[in-house]
Amino acid sequence: MKEDYYDILGIAKGASAAEIKKAYRKKAVQYHPDKNPGDAKAEEMFKKAAEAYEVLSDDNKKARYDQYGHAAFDGSGGFGGGGGGMNMDDIFNQFGDIFGGFGGGGGFSGFGGGGGGQRRVKGSSLKIRVALTLEEVANGVEKKIKVKRKVQASGVTYKTCGTCGGRGQVTKITNTILGRMQTAATCSSCGGSGQILDHKPGDADAQGMIVKEETVAVKIPGGVEDGMQLKVSGKGNDAPGNGVPGDLIVAIETLEHETLKREGDNLHYDLYVSISEAVLGTSKEIDAVTGKVRIKLEPGIQSGKILRLRGKGISSLNGYGAGDLLVHVNVWTPKTLSKEQKEFFEKMQNNENFIPNPEKSDKSFFEKVKDMFS
Ligand SMILES: [Zn+2]
Numbered sequence: 001m002k003e004d005y006y007d008i009l010g011i012a013k014g015a016s017a018a019e020i021k022k023a024y025r026k027k028a029v030q031y032h033p034d035k036n037p038g039d040a041k042a043e044e045m046f047k048k049a050a051e052a053y054e055v056l057s058d059d060n061k062k063a064r065y066d067q068y069g070h071a072a073f074d075g076s077g078g079f080g081g082g083g084g085g086m087n088m089d090d091i092f093n094q095f096g097d098i099f100g101g102f103g104g105g106g107g108f109s110g111f112g113g114g115g116g117g118q119r120r121v122k123g124s125s126l127k128i129r130v131a132l133t134l135e136e137v138a139n140g141v142e143k144k145i146k147v148k149r150k151v152q153a154s155g156v157t158y159k160t161c162g163t164c165g166g167r168g169q170v171t172k173i174t175n176t177i178l179g180r181m182q183t184a185a186t187c188s189s190c191g192g193s194g195q196i197l198d199h200k201p202g203d204a205d206a207q208g209m210i211v212k213e214e215t216v217a218v219k220i221p222g223g224v225e226d227g228m229q230l231k232v233s234g235k236g237n238d239a240p241g242n243g244v245p246g247d248l249i250v251a252i253e254t255l256e257h258e259t260l261k262r263e264g265d266n267l268h269y270d271l272y273v274s275i276s277e278a279v280l281g282t283s284k285e286i287d288a289v290t291g292k293v294r295i296k297l298e299p300g301i302q303s304g305k306i307l308r309l310r311g312k313g314i315s316s317l318n319g320y321g322a323g324d325l326l327v328h329v330n331v332w333t334p335k336t337l338s339k340e341q342k343e344f345f346e347k348m349q350n351n352e353n354f355i356p357n358p359e360k361s362d363k364s365f366f367e368k369v370k371d372m373f374s
Pocket of ligand 1: 161162163164165166167168169187188189190191192193194195
């Protein structure tokens, strides 16, 4: 069993964003590698705390975690955070800001993550919108997405930054009420990479980068919702020099379906049948998200009846099962009648079989609605 993210940070479910940040900061300081050199257990705890914070500090991921637990991130691929574990570089790149200000005061000397004191700068993220049909949402899909990424131009060379001497950070001394405080700040000359451009080809920009179109295959799990964002690590812009590439953020947009309406993992379909079909019984073909489905209507079926086709809805985001397809039967009453048809219905009007006589087992519309939402 994977440990609960709230337990790792030592907070209760429902903790505020400020409490989550505070708890993570505390754990990060406690288990920081600078403070626990060579302590594998501390490093493990440091990584666990970062993973928990990565999920709980992101409203979107937190909501999914709160609903599905670790299953929200398992197996589906594509989603950042959880499962895969984070390496030290990721942690420092993503949460660098949370360590800011520890400088001299906290007893830390920059955050190299064991790599010689230099921070690896992360490239900027790219964001792209992807529109999905209901079928794609229901079953999951792999999309080939064209992105224009900044990549390092060939022939570019870098040299050590003179301002920070390649450390990527400069030390600031501030006089405070407690005495002289040392704080580390990102070097503004090199942006923290410790390197500056030495030589670049003519078509590269000021950082030695060119824009290149690339096709990225993004696996989108079934059950995603409009507005969700997937992170594809390393497919954003490259960072100059020895930096690590940023992420590609895929924003999901869902398209409406002509006949199927989504409600959570369930789908609703309005089926219209004629009076004679309802009386005599019939079979109908429906375009479900899983393909065509044929359903049988028994003779004497009532308008308002809901037929439930199990598992023909939207795949669950947690990877287990799928919702149902609910077919709502509507008997279509003709609005105009020929003389003969009118005579037929007038003749039937007082016929015993045409007088409504619901059985106890035929639930009313309101009872059915109540059942569906309970
Ligand atoms: Zn510098």
